[in-house]
Amino acid sequence: MTILKMDEVTKVYEGKVTHRAINQLSFDVSKGEFIAVMGPSGSGKTTLLNLISTIDSPTSGTIMIDGLSPDEMSKTELALFRRRQLGFVFQDFNLLQMLTVEENLVLPLTLDGHPVKEMKKRVKDLANQLGLEQILEKRPNEISGGQAQRTAIGRALIHQPAIIFADEPTGNLDSKASRDVLELLAKVNLEQKTTILMVTHDPIAASYCDRVVFIKDGEFFNEIYSDDRRQTFFQRILNVLSLLGGNVNDLSTIRLS
């Protein structure tokens, strides 16, 4: 079943210099899929993420999320849609500094006016699952980057959204914390059948996904599916990246044997 459907989506930024950020891009995401979008700098990844997270609208083409078209909704309906159907994980976590970890977790539920009892129950379950029990009362500046990103993932999961968007979730983390976060995302995807769309630079991060979509200059370039072994999948991602002809800097220097 398709949860996200992009059809010939084009985004043009008018200005002193007209810039075509996304050009006739089409792809589908099925329910329960863990998908990565890769591309060199300036390939339109951020624009794409803004479009599908409904905070920007396409110049032409249609986007359908869970059978609904954000284009036809009012501003308030869109906000409510994002609040209920979408979850977000950011590169720099974007936890609210004045809230504790626990309060950051329940934020989407309080916005939607859920009863306190239910929020407490969900926090308890999530904290258990994400290993956050010890730090629930701490504030974001008192915890490590890995813990912060796990909290952010918890915040994206707590309202059981239709799809989670992750924007470079490992960009600010060391390798150990990155692996933890990626394994966590993979586990959530596997156990709860949560659909995850991840935008990333990092081939290692991409290698945890079921499928990688490559874009270049706002256009679809290629897509590859995972196989049994992550190492070979990683190697194939690298191959495509080198084909992409992007910048050498985009390629990770790490090679897994």
Add this chain to the structure above:
Amino acid sequence: MTFRQFAYHNVVRNRRIYAAFFMASMFSVMVFFMYSMLMFHPKIEDEFLREFAVSGMIVAEVILYIFTLFFLFYSMSAFLQARSKEFGLLLQLGMEKKQLNKLVFLETMLIGAISIATGILFGYAFSKFFLMIVRELLQLQSLPLYISWKPFTLTMGAFFSLFVIIAMTSVVFIRDQKIIELLHSYRKTDEMQSYSTVKAVLGIFMLLFAYGAATFTSMTVVKALAIILPPLAALGTYLFFTHSVIFILDQVRKNKSLYWHRFRLIAISEVAVKLRENAQMYFIVTIVSTVAFLSVGTLTSLSSYTGQFRELNPLGLVYSSELTNPYESEHISLLRTELEEQGLSYNLVPFVIKQQTSSFSQYKVNILRESDVNSLAIALGLPLIELQPGKGMFIPYSEDSLNQLNNREIQTVLQESNVPIQIEGVYPKMLFPSMIIGSNIIVVNDADYRLITEPLEGRTTMTSSFNFYAFHIAEWERTKTIGLEIDTQVTDAIYQKDSIDLPFYFENPGLDYSFIRATFSLLLFTGLMVAAVLLLAAGSFIYFKLYTGLERDKRQFEVLTRMGLTDQELVKIVNRQLIPQFFLPWGIAMLHSAFSFLSLQVIWHDLAEVSILSEMILVLIGFTLIQIVYFFLIRWRYIAHVRV
């Protein structure tokens, strides 16, 4: 680009952030300049007015100067803190600390020079208007605009020195920080959440105690309280903002069903951070606003006293004379001529007041004749009286006595002449200025009055009664030039403490009124302008703090919008964040001044028998309205900035 151009561009391109304290300092310069214009005015010749105007202006200017110094110092340090990232970058690019100091110095002096120049320009432009108002208030013939180097030099000297002090000292705030600290400008959120429960409770307790003491004060303790309460309330306010507020919000946070409710979660936690972060500033704003309310309120109540002046002094001119007074006819004809020259119509009612001892109280009583009182009552348009022989009536000698004597009934005998009188009730209005005939006055039937022939015990016929001339003048405010000569004699005699020797007494309420009115209204006007500067500055503090935190707030709202915060909820959150910031210091200042006025009322009532409640309410409402307008203005700008 030279170094100076760089500094210049920094100021000009940061103008939106510099605007708040440019406005406040310009306004301060402007008011300061106008005060100096009055202070050095060559045309105020009246010695009393001159002394009064000059000393009033000096006090106002000193207050302005100190406050502006304080305000600029605070704004500058906050501003430099907000720009620490930029300074870190400059240092990283190889700027010397010395150059950085020079940069800050140049920028500050530039702002200073511009605000002094525009302040003086606007000040001079509005001086004509200002002097016109003062002329009206002081009822002077003319108070023209003039050009002299004095006010210009004073203003420039004062404010240049002020800006130099600011420019030299504000650099201290960035001097000792490492580049890396400047670059990251860490937000210290963890220490902001801490509070001490003891101090929090103490703060609330101190405020409650101060309020309680102010409410139940009495004349006997009011002086002691006046010394103890202000510092106590100030300390209480400080603790309230630094600890109690956070303590109270934390209690709310413990109640999850209250706290975890829609956008309340964000609003409450954000308010807690903002209030704690700016606690010192809110403390200052509260104290400043309290002082502003109090001064304006006190001054307004003074002018309400002038409003009641007429009721207490119903007569135009009063001349009383002993029978032995050789000047009597000369003075009265002088007054009549002067009144006629001024074209003022008047009614003159002469009384002969007889004195007797009352058998009831053994005190001296002043006795008026019924027909005299009635002719004065006709002139004043007051009710007439009708007394049967043997009956009498009290004449009130003060506002208080009206109530005290209202239901008194006394049977007495005027001892020397042996005339029995039954005194019933009191005349319902003030006929004479209070205490001018003494405190024991009655009016009796004409027949009884004729029976009083014997002199007061121990006195002769000549000294036991006196003539009293009551002038009723409809345009009583215009009498300030009448009888100046006689007035001078009376005043001189009072100053030399031998007024008993003068065989006459003269009072000109119109002249007294013009002095009281001029003094009070000039004070009020000066106070209002100082208060306006203080309030503008208090508002700028809040604007300034909001502006420096804008980047962070903007990012936060961006995240929240992405997570599905609707526009309406954003506005609601902004409201819940801004309202406490604007109205909490305001509300506390209101409470402070309301309770201060409760105790002031005690002193005031004793002084002048005037209620200041209605004036106070008016002043507080006025200030609240201004604050509400200011709130909406700032909210409008703030929302425009944070909305994505």
